[in-house]
Amino acid sequence: xxxxxxxxxxxDSSAAVSLQICGTPALRRKNLGPxxxxxxxxxxIQKQVEExxxxxxxxxxxxxxxxxxxxxxxxxxxxxxxxxxxxxxxRARPLMKHPVEIxxxxxxxxxxxxxxxxxxxxxxxxxxxYSLMHVSAVRLSKTNPLPVSCSALGTSRWLTKxxxxxxxxEPISRQDYEHFIQLMERLLAMPCCSVxxxxxxxxxxxxxxxxxxxxxxxxxxxxxxxxFSTAEGRRKSSRGSVVVRDCGAGRLTVNGQDYLHYFPVLQxxxxxxxxxxxxxxxxRFDLDCSVSGGGRSSQAGALRLAIxxxxxxxxxxxxxxxxxxxxxxxxxxxxxxxxxxxxxxxxRKFTWKKR
Amino acid sequence: MSLHRLAFRLRPTVTRVRxxxxxxxxxxxxxxAVEPEPESLSVFRTQEKDPACHSDKHVGQFxxxxxxxxxxxxxxxxxxxxxxxMKTFNETCIMVRQPxxxxxxxxxxxxxxxxxxxxxxxxxxxxxKTMSLCHTLHFCYTQGWLVLHVPDAHLWVKNCKELLPxxxxxxxxxxxxxxxxxxxxxxxxxxxxxxxxxxxxRYVWTKRESTEAGSSLGELVDQxxxxxxxxxxxxxxxxxxxxxxxxxxxxxxxxxxxxDGVNALWGRSTIKKGDKTAVDPxxxxxxxxxxxxxxxxxxxxxxxxxxxxxxxxxxxxSAYLPQDLLGERGFDNMDPFIPVSVPNYSEKEFESCxxxxxxxxxxxxxxxxxxxGKKELIFLCNMNPSMFERLCxxx
Numbered sequence: 015x016x017x018x019x020x021x022x023x024x025x026d027s028s029a030a031v032s033l034q035i036c037g038t039p040a041l042r043r044k045n046l047g048p049x050x051x052x053x054x055x056x057x058x059i060q061k062q063v064e065e066x067x068x069x070x071x072x073x074x075x076x077x078x079x080x081x082x083x084x085x086x087x088x089x090x091x092x093x094x095x096x097x098x099x100x101x102x103x104x105r106a107r108p109l110m111k112h113p114v115e116i117x118x119x120x121x122x123x124x125x126x127x128x129x130x131x132x133x134x135x136x137x138x139x140x141x142x143x144y145s146l147m148h149v150s151a152v153r154l155s156k157t158n159p160l161p162v163s164c165s166a167l168g169t170s171r172w173l174t175k176x177x178x179x180x181x182x183x184e185p186i187s188r189q190d191y192e193h194f195i196q197l198m199e200r201l202l203a204m205p206c207c208s209v210x211x212x213x214x215x216x217x218x219x220x221x222x223x224x225x226x227x228x229x230x231x232x233x234x235x236x237x238x239x240x241x242f243s244t245a246e247g248r249r250k251s252s253r254g255s256v257v258v259r260d261c262g263a264g265r266l267t268v269n270g271q272d273y274l275h276y277f278p279v280l281q282x283x284x285x286x287x288x289x290x291x292x293x294x295x296x297x298r299f300d301l302d303c304s305v306s307g308g309g310r311s312s313q314a315g316a317l318r319l320a321i322x323x324x325x326x327x328x329x330x331x332x333x334x335x336x337x338x339x340x341x342x343x344x345x346x347x348x349x350x351x352x353x354x355x356x357x358x359x360x361x362r363k364f365t366w367k368k369r
Numbered sequence: 370m371s372l373h374r375l376a377f378r379l380r381p382t383v384t385r386v387r388x389x390x391x392x393x394x395x396x397x398x399x400x401x402a403v404e405p406e407p408e409s410l411s412v413f414r415t416q417e418k419d420p421a422c423h424s425d426k427h428v429g430q431f432x433x434x435x436x437x438x439x440x441x442x443x444x445x446x447x448x449x450x451x452x453x454x455m456k457t458f459n460e461t462c463i464m465v466r467q468p469x470x471x472x473x474x475x476x477x478x479x480x481x482x483x484x485x486x487x488x489x490x491x492x493x494x495x496x497x498k499t500m501s502l503c504h505t506l507h508f509c510y511t512q513g514w515l516v517l518h519v520p521d522a523h524l525w526v527k528n529c530k531e532l533l534p535x536x537x538x539x540x541x542x543x544x545x546x547x548x549x550x551x552x553x554x555x556x557x558x559x560x561x562x563x564x565x566x567x568x569x570x571r572y573v574w575t576k577r578e579s580t581e582a583g584s585s586l587g588e589l590v591d592q593x594x595x596x597x598x599x600x601x602x603x604x605x606x607x608x609x610x611x612x613x614x615x616x617x618x619x620x621x622x623x624x625x626x627x628x629d630g631v632n633a634l635w636g637r638s639t640i641k642k643g644d645k646t647a648v649d650p651x652x653x654x655x656x657x658x659x660x661x662x663x664x665x666x667x668x669x670x671x672x673x674x675x676x677x678x679x680x681x682x683x684x685x686x687s688a689y690l691p692q693d694l695l696g697e698r699g700f701d702n703m704d705p706f707i708p709v710s711v712p713n714y715s716e717k718e719f720e721s722c723x724x725x726x727x728x729x730x731x732x733x734x735x736x737x738x739x740x741x742g743k744k745e746l747i748f749l750c751n752m753n754p755s756m757f758e759r760l761c762x763x764x
Contacts, residue, residue, distance in 0.1 A: 291741070
């Protein structure tokens with residue numbers, strides 16, 4: 015892989031694109047015809063898989079690790095170390111993954127050397143879709159004498175149309191997708207046993223419950239017997255950390271100073287007050303904050319997030335859920351947008367002159 | 370039904386008739402009716418109008434200044450926001466607080482044959498130093514002292530529109546506008562003393578004008594107000610006279626010198642001379658003469674001052690201690706002085722202020738009248754009086 019004269023750029027969004035580092039005018043001729051998605055033969059894919067395995071072993075040897083137990087995470091880590099990239103778009107950075115993940119799934123040959131198709135539904139045009147519908151209908155028609163209720167459907171959803179297309183490796187129209195979903199719903203309505211449940215679940219995507227993401231900081235006790243908890247928060251380029259103590263005074267210190275002097279603007283103090291006021295715990299806690307970086311508004315936002323996270327350990331789960339829904343626990347993803355060339359700012363264009 | 374209505378209409382006339390004939394009885398009734406009301410107000414208000422009678426049990430309570438005292442004593446020298454509040458609430462109420470009570474107790478017990486004591490109020494921004502000064506001044510006024518009040522010494526070292534070279538000493542500069550304003554206010558405050566005090570020296574202003582020894586202080590002040598060019602020198606003369614006369618055994622008045630923002634006298638100024646070099650405060654006549662008053666080489670009075678970062682020049686916002694704000698020169702000049710720290714509101718004082726605003730219907734927002742609203746206010750202002758006042762202004 016490393017001995018090619020061309021640079022193989024693997025982007026996971028499309029197929030591998032090979033760029034000529036040095037080329038002839040004939041190669042630089044413009045493509046006049048319509049672009050057809052490249053198809054890869056099975057041998058080509060196999061060759062890529064072999065090269066990947068060899069490359070993986072080379073990489074493991076380079077990094078001084080065991081080639082036998084070199085996982086994909088280790089590969090990612092090594093590539094990030096060997097090819098450090100400052101690009102913001104994660105998908106544009108160099109990567110090395112198994113060809114199955116890079117090259118789009120393609121259908122194998124549908125017919126044999128004599129021209130006869132393998133699948134009995136080939137001439138419908140949508141063989142995978144109709145075969146799936148056929149199988150589901152057969153299962154629906156089989157009535158099970160033992161009614162067993164289906165569970166584990168609460169935290170999952172049906173696969174979307176795009177996901178179904180990826181699964182079946184053929185395009186599906188909207189009506190076909192709706193028919194399929196209706197059939198699955200009917201299947202669910204029947205008393206089903208575990209085998210059919212498995213079949214149904216293979217077409218459902220597990221939803222990750224939002225509140226599971228939140229890690230509650232542990233409640234610690236210091237020497238005086240006072241409960242306290244620490245948490246951090248960030249906003250833009252500010253980093254703040256807070257120690258919330260259950261003393262009952264309502265005092266605040268920011269970077270050693272009184273918060274009235276550190277945040278002279280009312281808006282910042284309101285931001286700090288918001289988590290406490292929301293939970294109705296205004297006079298109960300002592301806060302010891304430290305913050306650095308950013309401007310006054312982003313420092314206030316970072317501290318607000320840190321206070322909300324620290325308060326989670328003093329509250330019950332339902333109150334924590336209420337905080338999450340209020341948006342107190344969501345880190346604000348907004349960052350300053352970069353300035354683009356040919357424009358004056360991130361969005362502002364230069365003054366347009368008619369002539 | 371109609372009889373009922375007739376009775377209603379007749380009732381007010383009946384009471385009026387009664388009041389004409391038996392006014393004493395009705396007045397007694399009214400007095401009885403009025404008495405229970407002050408008791409419900411007295412949690413945060415006190416009826417004691419004389420600052421001399423204020424004591425520790427009045428701490429945290431508001432007392433009302435009578436308008437007869439307010440207009441002469443503070444012709445334009447209260448803080449701007451407080452003046453607005455006075456206009457809105459239609460009354461002048463000051464909270465009795467510990468620092469002012471301390472200084473008043475010292476003033477009561479001081480020996481006035483000794484050199485004048487200097488008191489300095491210091492504290493963080495917005496904690497009530499100027500208001501403590503005004504409270505102390507009110508005490509001095511009610512005791513019959515002569516009040517020499519400089520509302521803000523910072524105004525003399527910055528934003529000067531007219532700067533004249535002094536006629537008396539060529540190296541100094543006059544500020545006629547500021548001097549005339551101050552003389553006018555001085556005249557309003559100390560009306561009764563103007564005719565009583567006689568000058569000891571003769572002052573010559575120009576070839577034709579002079580003030581003879583033995584003429585009253587009022588004439589000197591009028592001279593300064595009418596002849597603007599020599600007003601700064603008149604201010605100097607007034608200060609000198611008062612200083613000399615207050616420690617005479619025959620003098621029947623005591624001199625209270627009150628300066629707000631005394632750190633301006635020893636700081637830097639932003640006034641520029643014609644050739645763009647900065648003027649040292651020493652070169653200003655007004656400042657020079659006021660500094661002479663600040664020294665404790667005279668007796669028969671007291672010097673009460675405040676440090677202020679708000680109007681000060683070239684001082685960081687975090688500076689509030691006397692050492693930082695006065696600088697080396699100022700500290701050496703003022704040393705020894707009695708520093709009085711003015712802290713933020715205590716819980717009792719905050720409660721009292723909150724009840725006062727509620728009583729005046731200043732807190733309109735329904736949330737602010739609840740317990741949670743009060744906690745929010747405490748959090749947002751951190752018991753700082755000026756912050757609290759600004760916050761409530763929004764509600």
